Amino acid sequence: MNTAPGRWDGLLLGARLATLDDDAGGYGLVDDGALGWRDGRIVFAGPAAALPGAAADLADEVTDAGGDLVTPGLVDCHTHAVFAGDRAAEFEQRLSGVSYEEIARAGGGILSTVRATRAADAGTLLAESLPRARALVADGVTTLEVKSGYGLDFDNERKMLCTARRLGDALGIPVRTTFLGAHALPPEFMGDADGYIDAVRAWLPRLHAEGLVDAVDAFCERIGFSAAQTRRVFDAARALGLPVKLHADQLSDGDGAALVAEFGGLSADHVEHTSDAGVRAMAAAGTVAVLLPGAFHVLRETTLPPIDAFRAHGVPMAVATDCNPGTSPLLSLRQAMQLACTHFRLTPVEALRGATLHAARALGLDDRGRLRPGLRADFVRWRVREPAALCYWLGGDLAVSVHSAGRRVAGATPTA
Numbered sequence: 001m002n003t004a005p006g007r008w009d010g011l012l013l014g015a016r017l018a019t020l021d022d023d024a025g026g027y028g029l030v031d032d033g034a035l036g037w038r039d040g041r042i043v044f045a046g047p048a049a050a051l052p053g054a055a056a057d058l059a060d061e062v063t064d065a066g067g068d069l070v071t072p073g074l075v076d077c078h079t080h081a082v083f084a085g086d087r088a089a090e091f092e093q094r095l096s097g098v099s100y101e102e103i104a105r106a107g108g109g110i111l112s113t114v115r116a117t118r119a120a121d122a123g124t125l126l127a128e129s130l131p132r133a134r135a136l137v138a139d140g141v142t143t144l145e146v147k148s149g150y151g152l153d154f155d156n157e158r159k160m161l162c163t164a165r166r167l168g169d170a171l172g173i174p175v176r177t178t179f180l181g182a183h184a185l186p187p188e189f190m191g192d193a194d195g196y197i198d199a200v201r202a203w204l205p206r207l208h209a210e211g212l213v214d215a216v217d218a219f220c221e222r223i224g225f226s227a228a229q230t231r232r233v234f235d236a237a238r239a240l241g242l243p244v245k246l247h248a249d250q251l252s253d254g255d256g257a258a259l260v261a262e263f264g265g266l267s268a269d270h271v272e273h274t275s276d277a278g279v280r281a282m283a284a285a286g287t288v289a290v291l292l293p294g295a296f297h298v299l300r301e302t303t304l305p306p307i308d309a310f311r312a313h314g315v316p317m318a319v320a321t322d323c324n325p326g327t328s329p330l331l332s333l334r335q336a337m338q339l340a341c342t343h344f345r346l347t348p349v350e351a352l353r354g355a356t357l358h359a360a361r362a363l364g365l366d367d368r369g370r371l372r373p374g375l376r377a378d379f380v381r382w383r384v385r386e387p388a389a390l391c392y393w394l395g396g397d398l399a400v401s402v403h404s405a406g407r408r409v410a411g412a413t414p415t416a
C-alpha cells in the first residue's frame with residue numbers, strides 16, 4: 001500500500017511519473033501520476049486515481065505539475081568536482097596534437113591541477129568548486145559523488161574531502177566522498193611509487209576516522225598505478241571495511257575491471273578497454289560499469305566500452321559526468337546521458353536508469369534512484385513530457401524544480 005498515517009508534507013499532482021520502478025528495465029511510466037512525501041521519504045508514487053483521499057486532506061502543500069515529467073533525482077556517481085584552476089590551455093594543446101598521456105608524462109595534466117589545488121586555501125577551493133556543483137544540481141543532480149586526488153598529501157587530500165562535505169551542506173544534497181589518493185604520483189615521491197602507496201595506506205585510516213571517506217578509488221593505468229599497487233590500496237580499504245571502486249581500463253586493458261571485481265567492488269569506471277573476462281568477473285561480483293562518455297568525447301577516444309557484453313552479462317551500466325578539469329569539464333549529467341546515447345548507443349531508458357538507480361548502486365546506495373514509497377523523496381520535475389527528451393536536448397534549462405528529501409534545492413518554487 002502507498003498510504004501512511006498522518007498528513008504528508010507535499011503532494012505533486014498531474015505528473016507524468018517515470019518511476020523507473022520496473023524490473024523489466026523500463027521507465028515505469030505513470031500518466032496522471034501523483035507523488036507524495038513526508039519527512040523526506042516518498043509515501044505515495046502512483047496513479048492519482050489511487051490516492052487514499054482528497055488531495056487537500058492528504059498534504060500540507062499540493063502542487064499541480066501540469067503534465068510535466070517527474071523522475072527520480074539524478075545521481076552523479078563519478079566526479080572530481082573539487083579542484084582549483086582549470087586546464088583550458090591544455091585543451092588547446094591537445095587540439096594541436098599532443099596527447100593526454102604525453103602531457104601527463106611531462107608533468108602537466110593531473111599534476112598541474114595538483115599544483116593549483118595545493119595552492120588554494122580551503123575557502124578558495126570551496127568558492128571555485130561551488131558553482132560547478134550548483135550547475136550539476138540545477139540540471140537535476142540530488143546525490144553527488146566527489147573524489148579527492150588533486151591533493152596527493154595528507155593535508156591537501158583532507159582539504160579536498162572536507163570541501164566536498166561542505167559542498168553538500170551548502171547545496172542541501174548528500175555528497176558521497178571517495179578517497180583517490182592513488183590518482184597520480186606527486187613530485188616529492190617521483191621514482192618511488194611503492195613508497196607513495198605506503199603513504200596513501202597510512203593516510204586512509206586517519207581520514208576515515210574523521211568520517212571523510214565513503215569509498216576508496218585508484219587510477220590503475222600505465223600513467224597511474226600498477227595492479228599490484230592498486231591491490232595494496234584495496235587491501236587497506238578492506239581492512240577498514242570500506243568499499244572500493246576503480247578507474248579501470250580507460251586508456252589500456254590493465255585487467256582493472258577484474259581486479260576491482262575480485263574485491264567485490266562497487267564499480268569499475270571508464271572501462272573502454274575492458275576484456276570479456278573483465279566483464280564476466282564484474283557480472284559475477286555484481287560490480288557496476290560506470291560509463292564516462294564525457295572523457296571519451298573530450299579525449300576523442302575511439303575504443304568503445306563493451307556495451308553489448310555488459311548487456312549480455314547483465315552488468316548494470318551507470319552514467320556519470322566525470323566532471324574534472326582535464327578530460328571531462330562537463331557540468332550536466334543530462335549532457336553525459338546524451339553523450340552516452342550518441343557515442344555508446346545507450347537507449348534513453350538505459351541512460352536514465354544509468355543516471356539514477358544504477359548510479360545509486362555504484363555508490364552502494366539502495367534508498368534512492370527510483371520513485372517508490374519508503375525511498376528518499378529525491379525527484380526532479382522537468383519541463384518536458386517524454387523521458388527521451390532528457391537525452392535529446394543538448395544543454396538548456398529543463399529542470400522546473402529539483403528536490404532532495406522533499407526539499408527544493410534548485411529551480412522555481414514548487415507552486416511555480
Ligand SMILES: N=CN[C@@H](CCC(=O)O)C(=O)O
Pocket residue numbers: 080109110113219247250295322324325326327328
Ligand atoms: N583518469 C583519471 N582521472 C580523471 C581525469 C583527471 C584529470 O585529468 O584531471 C578521469 O576520471 O578522467
Ligand SMILES: [Zn+2]
Pocket residue numbers: 078079080247322
Ligand atoms: Zn575519474
